[in-house]
Amino acid sequence: MKSNNRRRLAGLLLVFCVCLLCTTAPFQQFASFPHELRLFDGQSKQLHLSMPVSADVSVDNPDLLRVNGHIQHSFKVNLNEPISLDSRHSGQAQMKLKLFGKIPLKTLTVNIVPDLKVIPGGQTIGVKLKSAGVLVVGHHLIPGKDGQKVSPGEKAKLQLGDLITEMNGVKIVDVTKVSPLVEEAGKSGKPIKLKVQRNGKTFDTEITPEYDENEKTYRLGLYIRDSAAGVGTLTFYAPDHGVYGALGHVITDMDTQTPIVVGGGEIVPSNVTSISKSQNGEPGEKRAHLIREDQVMGNIERNTDFGIFGRMYKAPEKNEFNEPVPVAFAEEITEGPAHIYTVVEGQKVEKFDIEVVHVAKQDAPATKGMVIKITDPKLLSKTGGIVQGMSGSPIIQNGKLIGAVTHVFVNDPSSGYGCFVEWMLRDAGIMIGPSAQNPKAS
Secondary structure (H helix, E strand, O other): OHHHHHHHHHHHHHHHHHHHHHOOHHHHHHHHOOOEEEEEOOOEEEEOOOOOOEEEEEEOOOOOEEEOOEOOOEEEEEOOOOEEEEEOOOEEEEEEEEEOOOEEEEEEEEEEEOOOEEEEOOOEEEEEEEEEEEEEEEEOOEEOHHHOEEOHHHHOOOOOOOEEEEEOOEEOOOHHHHHHHHHHHHHHOOOEEEEEEEOOEEEEEEEOOEEEOOOOEEEOOEEEEEEEEEEEEEEEEEOOOOEEEEEOOOOEOOOOOOEOOEEEEEEEEEEEEEEEOOEOOEOOEEEEEEOOOOOOOEEOOEEEOOEEEEEEOOOOOOOOOOOOEEEOOHHHOOOEEEEEEEEOOEOOEEEEEEEEEEEOOOOOOOOOOEEEEEOOHHHHHHHOOOOEOOOOOEEEEOOEEEEEEEEEEOOEEEEEEEEEHHHHHHHOOOOOOOOOOOOOOO
C-alpha cells in the first residue's frame, strides 16, 4: 500500500516538474525556435534560445547565410546569447545545432528570397472591368403565339453565373454582338451553338431563339451583362516590376455573386465626394466619381480572391510615399498598433491608426489573414469605421507593408478583416520564393 502511494506521489511530482519546466523562459524559447525561416536578401534576424550552454553550429552554405558573422562551416556559439542571422544571397541554407558535438538540438532551414520593395497606395481608383464573355444574370419569359410565354434560356438549362464565350464559333465579349446572331438564327430556324463556362469548366450546348410577338424580334429569354464598374482602393505599385494590386478581394457580379472572369479592363483616377457612415448592421460606403477617364493608370489582367492585378502604365498621383517600402512575410506580422492609408475626401491619401487584433496562421492562401480594428478618432468620426470602397487600403506596421483591408464586420464596422500582402504579391506575378524572377511584360 505504501509502495503504491510512493509511486503516485512520484508521478505527481514528475508531472509537476514537467509543467513547471514548460513555464520557464528557456523552454518557451526552445519551443518557439522555428524549424523553417524566410528572409529577404540582405535581411538580418536574431533568434533566442536563452540556454546556459554552448553548442556546435554547422552551416551548409555560409556564402548565403552568415551566423554570428562567421564564414566557416562549423563553430561554437553560446546559446545564452542571441544568434544573429545575416542573409547574403537568395537561395537556401541549413543550420544545425548540436550539444556536446553529438546530440542534435535544432535544425533550421532558411529560405532567402530576392529583396522586394513596393510603393504603398491608398488612392481611390475607378475600376472598369470587362468580362471574358457575356454573363447570364437572369431569365425572362417571352410572349409567343397563342399567349404562351417561354424562356429559351431556361429550356437550354443555362444558369445564373454562366459565361457565354462563343456563339456559332464567334467570340462574344460585347452584348451588342448578341442580337444580330440571335436574329439571324431565329430567321433561319436553326439553334445557336454556345460555348459556356460554368464553375471553371467549359461545355458546349445549344439554344433556340423564340419570336417575341410584342417586340417583333427574336430573343433568348436571358438577361446578360458584359462589364462591371465601381470604386476601390489601390494597395501597392511595384515600380521595378511595373505591376499593381488593388481591392484585396474578388469582384463578383452584383446579381449572381459569381466572380467575374476578366476579359479586359482598366483602372482610372477617382475622386471621393462624400462618405455614407457605417453603423451597426449597415456598412457605409465611399461615394466617388471617376475623373480623367482618358488617363488610364493601368489595365486589369486578373480578378482573384485577393483583388485585381495588372500592368501599371502611369504612376499614381497624390502618393504619401516617395520611396518604396519593404514588404513583410506573414510570420513577421504581430498583434499591436499599425496604420492604414486611404482617402476619405477628394484625392488626399491620409494615414490612420488601427490595431491588429489577431493574426491567423496560414499555410496556404486565404483571405482572412488578420482581424483589424480602427482606433483613429478622426476616421471613426468621418466614416464610422470601415466602409465599402475602403477595401484594398494598405496596412503598414513597423515600416513594412503587411496587407490590405478586405471586409468589414457588419455588426461592428470599426473592425474587419485584412489579407496578407504576400498573397497579393503572388497574384500580381511577383513570386516570393528562392527562384523569384521579374515577370515579363505581355
